[in-house]
Amino acid sequence: MKASFNSLFVFPVLFILLTITGTSLFMPIAKASSQQAYQDYLYQFDVYRQNYTDFKVAKNEYEKFKSLTSQTDALHKTRVMLSQRDQLLRAYLLLLNEKLNEDQGLESSQKQLYRTLLNNEIIFLNNHSTLVTAIGSLEDADQTSKKLESHYNVLQASLRQTIGGIALGELAIRAKAYDIALADAKALINTYRGTFIPEKQSTLDRWVLQISNTRSLYQQKVDEIAQNISQFQNADVGEQDRRFQRINKSVGEARQYLLDGSGYIRELVEALRFQN
């Protein structure tokens, strides 16, 4: 009797515990898509580094011995490395795509522009991967690799345009919050205009003007960034590097304008707290 009574309690408890642990083990951990894409990109990069090391070793062996065995090994390792290189670049393009999907600051037309750039590069890499699988000799490997080398300028330009676009999206989210806060502050000042002493009222109006001017400076900087981003495609690698550095610097300056302006709004809100 006692044994059956215990089993009445034990089995249900065990069942509940197993259900909880089972579902927690098999339940997928919720992660942002871009985080998952970033982990995949890091994994592909690790595999590529290993493949590249193997390729370098096989290449040195072939150049030293010039035997058929070393040639076959070098060909195999080159094929594997070139294939993994395409895989790595694809993983990076997918990461940028996920970041674009998560962005909430860009307009849909701008997002579509960057998505088109990324899709074009993914199509190129898919075609390139097909050529890699058809490599039959070291000469073929050289020619196939040169196809990617000659296209790399265009690929880099597309990547940097997209990175610049994502930065613009991040700034736009904050600028929108800035505009809403400023509009709310203006509405409050106008509603309670008669309650402040004239001296304080003129101070508040002056501060609102200063905050609006800071917003205008930010907008000028953003327009400059957008213009620099659009001029990537026709530039060589060196010019692309310089342009990219300028864009990053301008993004920092735009952020600083937002920081200054939000500080001014903070002061304005604090001033509204008191009558004098």
Add this chain to the structure above:
Amino acid sequence: MENPATSPYTDLQPNLPQPSFPNPTAPPLPGMPPPAPSHNLIIAASIAIILGIGAVFGWKAITSQKPVSVAPSPTPPPTPTPTPIRVFSALSTESAYLYLDARVASLSASVKNYVVEDPSLSPPVLDLPLDFNR
């Protein structure tokens, strides 16, 4: 054991024969080395040196002393300065104002935390040419 130099009974010590020392003023005996300079002279020179050193230190001690300056004590004001009283405005308790306050705090934090160059977005740096020497 008492120090004989400070003992009060030094005067009561028996009159014992004193050891003889060579007379510094007597002429040297033949074959003997010339006598050492007078002890009185040595003692006098030592005292002079000690006095000189003491005079130098004393002079330095006197000249290094600075006059003591007395810090002036502040005169307390006759009446304390009143703290300005700030009156809260009519809108400080409004929900719209409180909402704006929270929104501005959130905006400041968001802008401060924004990282301009996201390291996770840096493109991979690749060594492209194969450079086979055939």
